Amino acid sequence: MLRSPHTSQRRWQTAVAALAAVTAGTAGLWLAGGGSASAGTITGTFYRDPDSQVLRWLAANPGDSRAALIRDRIGVQPQAKWFTTPNTAQTTSAVQGYVGAANAAGQIPVLVAYAIPNRDCGGASAGGTTNLTEYAAWVRAFAAGLGTRTAVVLLEPDSLALQTCLDSAGVAARGAALADAVTVIKQANPSAKVYLDAGHSAWNSAGDQAGRLVAAGVRGSDGFYSNVSNFRTTADEVAYGRSIISAIGAANLHQVVDTSRNGRGPNGSQWCDPAGRGVGVGPTTATGEASVDAFVWVKLPGEADGCAAGAGQFVPDLAYQLALNGVVPSTPPTSASATPSRTPSASPTPSRTPSSSPTPSRTPSSSAPAGAGCGVAYKIDNQWNNGFTATVTITNRGPATVSGWTLTFAFAGDQRISNAWNATATQSGTAVTVRDGGWNGTLPVGGTAAFGFQASYSGTNAAPASFKVNGTTCS
Template sequence: MTPDHTSSPRRRNRRLAALGTAAAMTAATALAGVLLATTEASAGTLTGTFYRDPTTAVNQWLAANPNDSRASLIGQRIGSQPAARWFAYYEPSTIQSQVTSYVNAANSANQIPVLVPYMLPNRDCGGASAGGAPTISAYRTWVDSFAAGLGSRTAVVILEPDSLALQTCLSSTEKAERNSALSYAVTRFKQVNPSVKVYLDAGHSAWNSPADTASRLQAAGVANAAGFYSNASNYRWTADEVAFGRNVISALGNSNLRQVVDTSRNGKGPLGSEWCDPAGRGTGQAPTTNTGESSVDAYVWIKPPGEADGCAAAAGQFVPDLAYSLALNGIVTSPPPSASASPSPSRSPSASPSASPSSSPSGQPGGACSVSYRVDSQWGNGFVATVTITNRGPALSSWTVTWTFPGNQTITNAWNATVTASGANVTARNVAHNGNLPTNGTTSFGFQGSYSGSNTSPAVFKLNNVTCS
């Protein structure tokens, strides 16, 4: 089978980050949606689970390094999740077979393939991801071949990242040619496969304004597409992207359009305006069509976590340390931390409620403590919160924090702690890397949740059964 290549150059010359991997596509059938909740959509227009490709860079590394100390966590939290496949090398004679192989593998697994055509001339304005087809005419021919491989079942196409948000290098004539080429691609894909869902580039919430973004989308034929995507290879909070998307839809005046959000690395939000391998970021919401947002078709991982932006390593190169850091700090905590836990039916896998809050670990001393609880972001019926613990008593080798929600709140996933619940009662336990808490030591963990009515903060916290101030 002809090798299928994905993007190796960095995609971002401005605020967005890079993406890329080269992987040989095999005819192997993927594991059928390991650890993904959601087989039916609760919002938007998509139904189903996304395809987990066993030949991605992260899964190739995992197969080659099973005894690496980082492998278990990377495999659990990144390798188990589906990510988009990029088509970024100009290989006109083989692109149809590459697409066909990938789509057929997804169809065999009864899952949705996510494809990223990245071949426009003058992409990235000649920056780090320069390349693409030599001419607009050649691009249209490449699009025809790409379309011929899409099959007849549902597929998601993330069309040409940066093509609309980044146009500073284009003349008015070149913009018109690009818009025409994008519109042609949307139409051609739909002609060949009416079930395909094509989304156009909307940048992200901290780039162009909603009105400007809507104008660019309109010029590129978004009215004939399923909608647009945002946050590709960036770190912006999901809540900010959803709000941005609603404003773009409003500016477009077309309520039939939907949004897709890249959540691959936004679990801890951005680090200022840094886009190139910023430290301390984490994986975000697991890919799903179950978004709970009527304007959002899906959360997807457009940028495979662990592939460098060009600062930690060459753009597109898989870096185990990057993947480990993203996994360690991320929202996705699958598989569940214990055999008794099961995936939550909500936004992403999380620990299932326990029968009752557990007592503190035996033999662990208690002491004075303080706990701060902060809601970092809130939208619709969802929110993200951070809990910070300060131990004022004797040093601890493990810890348990408990509280009771005063409202109708539910935790859907957590990071840097194992969190379970029984009704309104919540128990958070340390994970392996943050169990030691010395006197006057501080640690924190976060979680994503949902609520109805008032999202009132808890008033009383206990650390190892000792009430904290």
Template sequence: MSTGRLHRRRVVAAAAALAAVTFAAGWLVVGSASAGTLSGTLYRDPDSQVVRWVAANPNDSRTAVIRDKVASQSQARWMANFNISTIQSEVSSFVGAANAVNQVPVLTSYAIPNRDCGGASAGGAPDLNQYQQWISGYARGLGNRTVIVIMETDALALQTCLSSGEIQQRGQAISTAVQTLKSANPNAKVYLDGGHSAWNSASEQGNRLIGAGVQYADGFFTNVSNFQPTGNEANYGRSIISYLQSRGINGKHQVIDTSRNGGAAGDWCADDNTDRRIGNYPTLNTGDANIDGYLWIKPPGEADGCAYTAGSFQAGLAYSLASSAPYPPAGSPTPTFSSASPSPSRSSASPSASTSPSASTSPSRSTGGGGGACNAAYQTTSAWQGGFQGNVTVTAGSAAISNWTVTWTLANGQSINQLWNGTLTTSGSNVTVRNMSYNGSLAAGASTQFGFTGNGNASTPTLTCTTS
């Protein structure tokens, strides 16, 4: 995959005034509102650059923060390598892994000719005919379940290097590509480039979206690789939606990249800026009928291309983004929202999040007792028809430990299909999870977490935590 993943941003004054939004420590406070059109658990890529870095650096002082606040989260897989012969298998492999655990994958297409106007992420297909061949292979790999496709970041917001004829040709090419993807998988959710709230005006961006066939897509994305506050982006998105409606295009939704917008806004590059922070953790429960998801499209810690090679993972960047952010709300119940938007058509095999997920409000705990012992606490973090996701927090007792083992018995009809941050062994209904090399040593009172997805109905198991 090309390292030219991330993209230059030109910050200009937004045309529309933005209304005030309530924030707490840079994090959006979601009110009691209906969610967008998507539901389910977002797929966490087990082979991302940050996951590989965590596995290779267990003793780095930054690892725990990067692991727990960045590597633990769903992030988009960038399909940026222009290779017609391999793109179908690349997409199919990623989507298939997500389907196997009944989760929703997020991936990009990033191969438009003259990508990034020859900037830090230059590349893409040599011409539009070959681009359509690449898209056809991409479409064949999408399967038939719900998948989120972020189509060609910067392709519509950044057009300064194109002639008027080339702009029209690009719009037609993206429109054709959207229809190709939707024809191959009607459950694919495809979003086009909406720039961000401090770039083009809503009417200008809306015109560009119309020229690229947004009527065939599910909506648009904003703030990829940028830092504009979520409230600003939501207001900007509403302005674009209103503009599209004025042009007779209805039913479109927004997704917002919140991977780096929890701190300062401003200049496009974060490679050497310590004022950036991760924003809202990825979720499809947005609390806003116009917004289908808060997603981490730009993976935190991957460089922009000003101080480091674009797309390369830099642990210092990831740590700076995550160090002062709150921990993920793994044990928090998912809010219940009324449904004001129609549910999307989807395969019956796709996950369907419960409108009132069974998050455990009184988690199961097990204590080994005495110095050197450990305890384990379980909570269900998400549930859908036929499946659930659980999180276990392992905490050392009054003395440091060098390893831990957690065991429990599965309820009738349950099975585990994916587990992270631990080594899984099952024997019938008996489950054993042992620490990885990087999270076994815990100081007195310190804790770590592992998570898993399972089939069956969620329940609260009785956990046993032991050390040796």
């Protein structure tokens, strides 16, 4: 979803105190595929989009070594469907089709409405309608497709937590537009459950967020959602939600939590495709919390935040890491056998982008010549004011298979790695050590492994002069 380092405020604040008892008390209720409600106001199971990017990738790559785990821990799970096109006719048709399929299956669809003007404050997920008049028409087109049965609608991620690009009049106008959207959707389908944006527990304070929600008509909705596209623990989010409800003073309001990538919690302050994260508990209405209607997967696991790849692009390596480190159990592969639709899904998911929109770097790539058995290619993918992302590709040019690799090099300047994916990177001064991610540690002769990282820099951003793999100099 959205973002730029006003994310420094929203993602990098101290989290609300954890409620370990919540996690322990509901562990037995976190069932893959959704369970019957034991708390909250929703009963039933959630619908799985048969045209998700992960299912399309699985259908196209059945022999991939990562496919089975991705299928069993991600592909089988119900995930939200994003509606982002500003075209009203297409929106009504798409919503009708999705809701109709869920109704036919006797399940609950989860829809994300994401078309408000100036969404993402013009960041990586910019787009949607061009003004609030168009948005009002779009909302009515969206609502027209919802039918009459239970549907969960998550209205405009980051529209309330992220408002730094709006002046006071813009903030008020957005609040009024969201309040209108709540009313329109509830009138079109009184059975719809509509939730507004609450950011997450390490962003705005509960009191601040409560005020924003009230201004956006939350009292006329079913409540709010949190943690979309972030990694905060479920316990932190439940605590945060309770504080918001208390600040609003409306016990009838409930919360929905995105657990799609919070199985290992956050990686410090990293928000853009951080390493070592895992999927959280499976989508379910059985939350064990009276104030929490559901745990859902909103940010689609495996779709990049904007660092490992373009925002919303499915990256198998990211999906595999999330599955490998996740907390949901594997489920029978037969439940993931649906054939994807032939019509691509137009549902880009938000990403957490660097504070300055990255533009393609003009810094030349550095391809280290092969040494005694190895080759390393170092490429700066994007570079902005004081940061960059890079991809490093290792090639086994030796006479035998490599079982586990460690790459070492030294930066030529003041570069500092803040986040890596597909490998584990540590840094001491200018010296960097990178170890394989486990699944990509075996390299046959001629085989390659690639990883990426995000880093800051000052001065020049020259490529490292030399590399070693398992102690062997590659340049």
